[in-house]
Amino acid sequence: MTSGTAGPTLRLEQISKHFSGVDALSGVSVSLQAGEVTAIMGENGAGKSTLLRILGGDYLPDSGRILLDGTPLLLRSPRDAHRHGIRIIPQEPEIIPDVSVAENVYVGRLPHRGRLFDQAALHRAVQRDIARLGFEQVLAPGMLGRQLSPAGRQLVEILRALTGQARVIAFDEPTSSLTDHEVDLLFRLIRRLRADGFAIAYVSHRLKEVFEIADRVVILRDGAFVAERPAAGTSEGELVRLMVGRDLTGVFEREPVRGGRPVLEVRDVTTDDVTGISLTVHAGEVVALAGLVGAGRSELARAIAGDFPLRSGQVLVDGAPLRLRQPKDAIWAGIGLAPEERKADALFLEQSVRDNITLVMLSRLRRFRFIRRSAERKLAGQFTARLRVRTPSLDQVVKNLSGGNQQKVVLARWLARRPKVLILDEPTRGIDVGAKAEIYHIIADLARDGVALLVISSELPEVLGLADRIIVMRDGRVAGELTRAEATEEKVLALAIAEDAAAAGGDATGASDNVPAVPPGEQS
Amino acid sequence: MTKPVTPATPATPAAGEERPAGPAITVWRLRLSRQGIIQNLVLLAVIGVLAAAFDSLNSGFLSGANISAIGQSAAVVGVLSVIETVVIICGVLDISVGAQAGVAYVISAMAFSGTGNALESVLAAIGLGIVLGAVNGVVIVYGRVNSIIATLGTFSAYKGLALVISGGQSKGFVLADPFYIFIARGSLLGVPSTVWIFAVVSAAIYVLLRFTDIGRNIFAIGGNDTAARLAGIDINKYLIAIYALTGVVCAIAGIMITASAGSAQPTTGQTGLELQAITAAALGGALLTGGRGGVGGTVLAVLLISTLINGLTFFGVNSFWENIAQGAMLVAAVIIQKLRSGERRVGRPT
Numbered sequence: 014m015t016s017g018t019a020g021p022t023l024r025l026e027q028i029s030k031h032f033s034g035v036d037a038l039s040g041v042s043v044s045l046q047a048g049e050v051t052a053i054m055g056e057n058g059a060g061k062s063t064l065l066r067i068l069g070g071d072y073l074p075d076s077g078r079i080l081l082d083g084t085p086l087l088l089r090s091p092r093d094a095h096r097h098g099i100r101i102i103p104q105e106p107e108i109i110p111d112v113s114v115a116e117n118v119y120v121g122r123l124p125h126r127g128r129l130f131d132q133a134a135l136h137r138a139v140q141r142d143i144a145r146l147g148f149e150q151v152l153a154p155g156m157l158g159r160q161l162s163p164a165g166r167q168l169v170e171i172l173r174a175l176t177g178q179a180r181v182i183a184f185d186e187p188t189s190s191l192t193d194h195e196v197d198l199l200f201r202l203i204r205r206l207r208a209d210g211f212a213i214a215y216v217s218h219r220l221k222e223v224f225e226i227a228d229r230v231v232i233l234r235d236g237a238f239v240a241e242r243p244a245a246g247t248s249e250g251e252l253v254r255l256m257v258g259r260d261l262t263g264v265f266e267r268e269p270v271r272g273g274r275p276v277l278e279v280r281d282v283t284t285d286d287v288t289g290i291s292l293t294v295h296a297g298e299v300v301a302l303a304g305l306v307g308a309g310r311s312e313l314a315r316a317i318a319g320d321f322p323l324r325s326g327q328v329l330v331d332g333a334p335l336r337l338r339q340p341k342d343a344i345w346a347g348i349g350l351a352p353e354e355r356k357a358d359a360l361f362l363e364q365s366v367r368d369n370i371t372l373v374m375l376s377r378l379r380r381f382r383f384i385r386r387s388a389e390r391k392l393a394g395q396f397t398a399r400l401r402v403r404t405p406s407l408d409q410v411v412k413n414l415s416g417g418n419q420q421k422v423v424l425a426r427w428l429a430r431r432p433k434v435l436i437l438d439e440p441t442r443g444i445d446v447g448a449k450a451e452i453y454h455i456i457a458d459l460a461r462d463g464v465a466l467l468v469i470s471s472e473l474p475e476v477l478g479l480a481d482r483i484i485v486m487r488d489g490r491v492a493g494e495l496t497r498a499e500a501t502e503e504k505v506l507a508l509a510i511a512e513d514a515a516a517a518g519g520d521a522t523g524a525s526d527n528v529p530a531v532p533p534g535e536q537s
Numbered sequence: 538m539t540k541p542v543t544p545a546t547p548a549t550p551a552a553g554e555e556r557p558a559g560p561a562i563t564v565w566r567l568r569l570s571r572q573g574i575i576q577n578l579v580l581l582a583v584i585g586v587l588a589a590a591f592d593s594l595n596s597g598f599l600s601g602a603n604i605s606a607i608g609q610s611a612a613v614v615g616v617l618s619v620i621e622t623v624v625i626i627c628g629v630l631d632i633s634v635g636a637q638a639g640v641a642y643v644i645s646a647m648a649f650s651g652t653g654n655a656l657e658s659v660l661a662a663i664g665l666g667i668v669l670g671a672v673n674g675v676v677i678v679y680g681r682v683n684s685i686i687a688t689l690g691t692f693s694a695y696k697g698l699a700l701v702i703s704g705g706q707s708k709g710f711v712l713a714d715p716f717y718i719f720i721a722r723g724s725l726l727g728v729p730s731t732v733w734i735f736a737v738v739s740a741a742i743y744v745l746l747r748f749t750d751i752g753r754n755i756f757a758i759g760g761n762d763t764a765a766r767l768a769g770i771d772i773n774k775y776l777i778a779i780y781a782l783t784g785v786v787c788a789i790a791g792i793m794i795t796a797s798a799g800s801a802q803p804t805t806g807q808t809g810l811e812l813q814a815i816t817a818a819a820l821g822g823a824l825l826t827g828g829r830g831g832v833g834g835t836v837l838a839v840l841l842i843s844t845l846i847n848g849l850t851f852f853g854v855n856s857f858w859e860n861i862a863q864g865a866m867l868v869a870a871v872i873i874q875k876l877r878s879g880e881r882r883v884g885r886p887t
Contacts, residue, residue, distance in 0.1 A: 375754070382749040383748050
């Protein structure tokens with residue numbers, strides 16, 4: 014394509030791939046060079062994942078070549094890719110939960126003497142590898158797979174790659190389940206790998222990260238190559254323009270709202286995961302819950318929504334205490350929750366947009382027990398239009414929608430019920446830039462309509478741009494509260510990690526100051 | 538490997554514009570919405586081909602009497618298959634349907650010989666059916682036992698219960714009562730009464746699944762139980778109620794068996810009904826992982842199985858072959874489901 018750099022390590026040439034008549038990739042060429050981080054950017058559906066899957070041997074391209082140091086490769090399976098030193102680090106690596114980190118790293122090629130498994134040798138080898146990367150504080154060979162945080166899981170996958178003689182490593186949105194602090198750790202490791210001469214591909218939505226870590230940026234749109242830029246010679250505005258084909262105003266800034274009467278009151282709530290939480294959200298107010306992954310934010314949301322039992326304390330809506338035995342009770346009180354994992358916890362992927370939207374409204378749409386179909390269609394149509402869900406029809410199966418549109422379907426479900434309180438857990442995770450902006454506008458509109466909003470987010474610019482108040486959680490407790498006026502990224506982060514820093518070195522469980530151990534209930 | 542491979546979507550226009558549907562997506566949608574219809578047409582075609590083939594071998598096969606016989610043999614397994622479909626859509630399984638029908642069979646005959654009142658015997662069977670079904674539900678929901686294991690246990694227990702209640706002996710002659718005579722031999726508009734019962738039960742379940750909020754919630758529970766719970770569906774209540782409803786339908790099947798047998802003979806019959814019911818549901822398109830299925834497909838699958846078995850019997854094929862044919866059909870139906878789902882053939886199946 015471009016650039017006169019010499020000796021590319023890995024070259025993808027004119028790769029095309031079709032799925033049932035759709036061009037997932039058409040004639041895309043990308044080269045990954047030793048000692049360089051190449052970012053691959055694009056909106057959802059741009060073809061980034063397909064490209065990685067071809068690189069990782071999951072898919073065979075319909076046409077095009079993959080060249081490693083000038084030699085064409087045929088990658089029929091992930092095994093082939095591994096053999097040639099190519100490794101993909103997926104968003105959520107497969108970790109065997111009840112097996113040690115050491116065995117997870119060497120799974121499939123455990124050291125043995127005869128048929129006897131040599132555990133001591135294994136632990137020594139893994140300890141050495143961990144030390145080499147400087148992660149003794151985060152990871153111990155004896156930890157079990159299920160004790161690992163998302164960052165720990167990725168480290169295990171990276172260790173697998175390194176001990177498997179990888180030369181090319183591709184990261185697929187590695188930071189989507191990491192907190193800002195863990196991202197720093199990961200980036201330190203990537204820089205180290207780059208210095209060691211690995212060729213690195215880095216797929217991400219997040220502009221800030223790309224500027225922080227990448228040397229070159231390749232932009233895809235609708236399965237086609239759009240442009241390649243040196244990271245130093247481009248700007249956020251240009252990249253966004255290239256990705257979406259339009260200009261976007263920078264970071265979203267919501268009009269601050271004067272809070273009305275208190276709608277949601279949480280009084281001294283303790284559950285298995287959080288302790289002594291008190292907070293209030295007023296009508297028309299957006300309160301953000303910030304904190305590290307594992308701080309108990311999602312668990313608190315689940316408790317308020319009636320899913321996780323309260324050990325003590327009270328939740329009140331409009332001053333009336335709720336009896337929360339199951340989510341139904343919270344819904345009837347006017348609370349809606351859009352959970353973090355929308356595919357696993359919110360959507361019925363095999364069912365239609367209409368079914369997904371109207372599910373919580375059926376009790377108002379029925380006459381006797383029969384659903385009034387025309388009223389149902391009208392309601393679903395009204396909210397798909399209001400939220401601009403892009404779907405060919407209300408009968409479309411939700412599985413076939415993009416991430417942003419799936420999230421809008423989840424929001425439509427709750428908006429249809431006209432909730433008093435709406436809890437949004439990572440509402441923009443894995444969503445492309447355009448849809449993100451639309452979701453911010455929806456949140457702003459809801460606040461103007463007097464809904465009390467509690468938004469959980471791990472993206473600080475999002476938190477700062479949206480919230481009237483920011484409540485920071487740490488280790489299952491409220492660490493502090495900041496108003497919109499006084500909040501900065503540094504202050505939020507300081508509250509989120511302060512205590513951990515103080516406890517550094519004194520932690521015997523293997524979880525360090527850097528990566529908090531994930532509590533048992535945490536959705537990874 | 539976590540990102541699903543959705544086909545690339547067309548360029549996102551500026552917010553506010555409605556994106557035109559790409560042609561590929563439209564085709565995909567049509568295919569999905571028609572999938573059930575196409576599958577039912579295939580089942581219908583297979584039944585037609587099978588019947589025509591049997592009839593060409595012996596023109597007596599499509600006589601009124603034999604068609605009526607096929608219908609009657611389909612009725613008992615038919616009602617069980619239809620309720621099994623509901624259970625499967627919920628993402629669970631009930632292996633004990635045949636055993637529950639067996640208990641109802643014994644109870645209805647004995648209650649009739651005790652009271653002499655057909656209505657009371659029916660109520661006794663249905664009442665006990667609710668209890669047996671609810672026990673399944675409670676064990677699964679509150680005992681946290683996998684539904685296959687739980688109903689495998691009650692399958693054995695209920696079989697034993699039928700023998701204990703009856704003492705293993707033939708009990709109660711019911712064919713002196715006009716109600717039981719009507720069910721055994723009666724007909725309405727030339728259609729045998731058991732076929733009517735099958736039709737009414739199927740129609741009721743069809744309406745439940747397709748037109749009520751209960752049906753929607755059943756599909757939701759089977760499709761994604763976490764999401765269903767967070768959407769406010771009381772899953773525990775639903776599961777117990779559905780198992781209790783299964784008990785009622787099994788009781789209806791048991792009463793049909795009582796009528797056709799004339800008296801309770803607990804040592805004979807009723808074996809393999811659960812296998813047939815699960816086979817029919819799977820062959821009719823109910824996804825064994827839950828969330829998809831329908832009464833129409835199941836009814837056609839029941840007719841297909843009954844036609845096949847009737848044909849094999851009609852031409853004097855050793856009845857042992859029936860078991861092989863049924864087992865093969867269940868496995869084949871699931872293989873077809875899995876091939877369609879595009880699941881990767883690696884490791885343990887889900």
